[in-house]
Amino acid sequence: MTTANTTGTPALAQGARAEATVDLAALRDNLAALRARTNGPELMAVVKADAYGHGALRCAREAVAAGAGWLGTATPEEALALRAAGIGPEQARILCWLWTPGGPWARALRESVDISVSGQWALDELLAAVRETGVPARVHLKADTGLGRNGCQPHDWPDLVENAVKAQADGLLRVVGVWSHFAAADEPGHPSIQAQLDGFAQALAFAERSGVDPEVRHLANSPATLLLPQSHYDLVRPGLAMYGLSPVPDVGAPADFGLRPVMSLAARLALVKRVPGGHGVSYGHHYTTSGPTTLGLVPLGYADGVPRHASNTGPVQIGSTWYRVAGRVAMDQFVVDLGGDAPEVGEEVLLFGAGERGEPTAEDWARACGTIAYEVITRIGGRVPRRYVGGLRG
Numbered sequence: 001m002t003t004a005n006t007t008g009t010p011a012l013a014q015g016a017r018a019e020a021t022v023d024l025a026a027l028r029d030n031l032a033a034l035r036a037r038t039n040g041p042e043l044m045a046v047v048k049a050d051a052y053g054h055g056a057l058r059c060a061r062e063a064v065a066a067g068a069g070w071l072g073t074a075t076p077e078e079a080l081a082l083r084a085a086g087i088g089p090e091q092a093r094i095l096c097w098l099w100t101p102g103g104p105w106a107r108a109l110r111e112s113v114d115i116s117v118s119g120q121w122a123l124d125e126l127l128a129a130v131r132e133t134g135v136p137a138r139v140h141l142k143a144d145t146g147l148g149r150n151g152c153q154p155h156d157w158p159d160l161v162e163n164a165v166k167a168q169a170d171g172l173l174r175v176v177g178v179w180s181h182f183a184a185a186d187e188p189g190h191p192s193i194q195a196q197l198d199g200f201a202q203a204l205a206f207a208e209r210s211g212v213d214p215e216v217r218h219l220a221n222s223p224a225t226l227l228l229p230q231s232h233y234d235l236v237r238p239g240l241a242m243y244g245l246s247p248v249p250d251v252g253a254p255a256d257f258g259l260r261p262v263m264s265l266a267a268r269l270a271l272v273k274r275v276p277g278g279h280g281v282s283y284g285h286h287y288t289t290s291g292p293t294t295l296g297l298v299p300l301g302y303a304d305g306v307p308r309h310a311s312n313t314g315p316v317q318i319g320s321t322w323y324r325v326a327g328r329v330a331m332d333q334f335v336v337d338l339g340g341d342a343p344e345v346g347e348e349v350l351l352f353g354a355g356e357r358g359e360p361t362a363e364d365w366a367r368a369c370g371t372i373a374y375e376v377i378t379r380i381g382g383r384v385p386r387r388y389v390g391g392l393r394g
Contacts, residue, residue, distance in 0.1 A: 012348050018267035018300050018384050022054050025390030026260040026354070028066045030244050033258035034225060034236070035067075041232045042216065044070035044095065046239035048078055053305075053378045054243055054263055055386050057085050063242070064092045065392045070216075072237055074098040076108050083111040095140060095177070097150065105129035114138045114176065118151050120160060123167070130172045139164060140177030140216075141207065145199035146192050147183040157203055158210075165211045176215045178207050182231075186223040186248050197231060222247040226257055244354070245373045249363050261361060263377055264353030265384070268346050269318070270333070271297035281335050282327030287312055294338040296323075298349050301332040305379035306351070310334075313368040315360040317350040318343050322360065352376070 012019050035043055045063035047056045060071050060082055071087070071094045073079040079096040087094070089112040096108065097116035106129040108115060117123050117139050130137050141164060144151030152160050167173050180200045184190035200219050207214070217233040222241035224231045227248065240247045244261040246254050254261060277291040289295075298316065302308045306329050314325040316336055326337040336349075350359040362373040369376070 012266040020384050021264045021387045023262050023390050024062045026262045030259050031066050034238050038232050038236050042235045043068050044072045044237045046072035048074040049378045052243050053380045076104050079113045106133050109133050109135040116140045116142050118142045137173040138176045139173045143180045143203035145180040145196040147181050161207050161210050175212045178204050178214050179218045261354040265351040267298050267300045267349045269296050270299040272345050287327035296336045296338050298334050301330045303331045304384050305381045307369045309369040315364050317359040
């Protein structure tokens, strides 16, 4: 057990089993800090994966209200949901980059979604939809500069660019963006960083020589936004940093970059009971009490996004004291060994938050589980209600 300072400020709504509180004022502050740090490029608020678990629509609306002119989504369904909810092109451009054959190209065109193209097959399907709808496409050509994931390989880049330029001359599309994505911007000094900077410059130079005059050239994700000003170009794409977590925890904590974590996760103790020494706890008895003790039952499990890898390691705070998960995390619940303490049933259990009350953070959970903070926050499931505070839109 580790004792921590706390203000006692409640994070959990009355009567709630569990809840994720999303501080939209912190989100706005983070966007302002990122904008000040980059000093010039436009900012794309990346709201893919339900805004990293924070709620895509509320975070997108808040980001737009705070001045973000671009929104980033992975799937077309994510982009179209934002348009359907009323975020129009006059408010923000929306870029979608993860397409598969047979995707909703026509609907995306009608809804004025910017479309990323990484290969000839995608360009062909997109052009067929343009001819069907009569709506010219706004295209971002993506180069694979070394990540080896999405994006066009250098040996295919000339053909893709030249075919896009031809379609542009025919009035079928406009190439509004050229972009790529880093593999290891979160590892300062990694040799791939300079290689990708050089590769992007070469891909961009070829595109511009071929007749592309992009509105935006973009390369910088969260770690590059914080650490690599030479990668900022016309637009930066912060994801994790927008939600107040450090994408480079070995370099600096959120506060070192002027960021505040946006989400906190809490639950109420569902049961408190005394058990004897030698008592097994949870499935498989991977934890056994060392002596008479008190156990507390927390009504969150891996169905809610609590990692099963947090078994025997995940930290929580009850009152002013830290405890660890005791035994296996189950689907709906986990147990903590309270030692000699006896909190009341219904008392708040803080899993993670900003750390301002001495509570664990998402980074603490990431280290406990051998993963990254991205996974901790994005996996918090839909069974956990979100409560929004501090919003400009109420």
